[in-house]
Amino acid sequence: MTDTVAILLGTKKGAFILDGDGRRNEWSVRGPFCETWPINHVIGDAATGTIYAGGGNEWFGPAVWKSTDLGATWTHSSAGLAYAAGETPIKAVWSLAVGTDCLYAGVEPAGLFRSVDDGVTWTHVSGLREHPSRAGWVPGGGGLILHSIVPHPSDPAKLWIAISTAGAYFTADGGTTWVPRNRGTRADYLPEGQRYPEFGQCVHSLVMAPSGGKSVPDGGETLYQQNHCGMYRSRDGGVQWESIEAGLPSSFGFPVAVHPRDPATVFLVPLNGDIKGRYMPDAKTAVYRTRDGGDTWTAQREGLPQQNAFFGVLRQALATDTQSPAGVYFGTSTGQLYASTDEGDRWSCITDTLPPIYSVETLAISV
Secondary structure, eight states: OOEEEEEEEEETTEEEEEEEOTTSOOEEEEEEEGGGOOEEEEEEOTTTOOEEEEEEETTTEEEEEEESSTTSSOEEEOTTOOOOTTSOOOOEEEEEEEOSSSEEEEEETTEEEEESSTTSSOEEOTTTTTSGGGGGOOOBTTBSEEEEEEEOSSOTTOEEEEEETTEEEEESSTTSSOEEOOTTOOOTTSOTTOSSOSSOOOEEEEEEOOTTSOOOTTSOOOEEEEETTEEEEESSTTSSOEEOOTTOSOSOEEEEEEOSSOTTOEEEEEOSOTTTTSSOGGGOOOEEEESSTTSSOEEEOTTSOOSOOOOOOOTBOEEEOSSSSOOEEEEOTTSOEEEESSTTSSOEEEEOOSSOEEEEEEEEEEO
């Protein structure tokens, strides 16, 4: 039996799948799938091999697509993906996550839905939008979106989410009640003296370190977040955050990805700033890597464009695989997909003719 990797892409014009050989040296592209809907996030369930794709817009409405045969055929459902009558209609699904006992979907306007039948029907996790802070949630540049969903790896009652622009929230009771977890993250766009609010921060990406991460008394894990205003680490499940942006070329960027086994190895792609064009600093591409949890960073550039790199990398467009050494992949706003099979030391462009890439995830396959 041979292990291979599939790269799952969400793009402006549907979902795509790249199939790799056993050495991850050769790739073939399949797609577009999902009838070329705008697809914001594509994920794979490692336990079953099922692929899910979430997307839509004001014209199509929201839906989650599903394939149980590695992309050969697809079905989709929006059953239950709706708020109560009189509320702003849901525009699209923005994020997906496989929990220990269900499937989650984050939507715009920000809210969370749960499916216990593999995406056929959906139920609103209403406790989040019932939080007293909801009246103060405001849209970020991409809208009011729930873009990050982080299930606890073993406790189905615990879950972290992030909303742009509302911040990070945590539930310990399956979504009935929620608490903001933003202490230590700043909001530079607020007036002086108000830049560390309880909520209202613009989180861009929120991820959890693998199970080797430092456990804390409440059962949480080490978390990392790329914020509109800095890069942060929490060693207590988000109760307190600390800045780890020293050594980076910018405090601004969108995606962050963790190593599949080493909780201290993290990858991110800084951009040049929120009002400076949002492209590669000095138009030179680099993926920044830390081996010590963010205390120090190094720029990995070999094989990446070092001039005229005026593209961006969006919040869900950076991922790792589970191979050894780990592969790292990122997609650009201009349709290029870059890959490293040695944890970021060297890079190659494996396709450059796709639509703008919204998300990158991986799925291990045994054939």
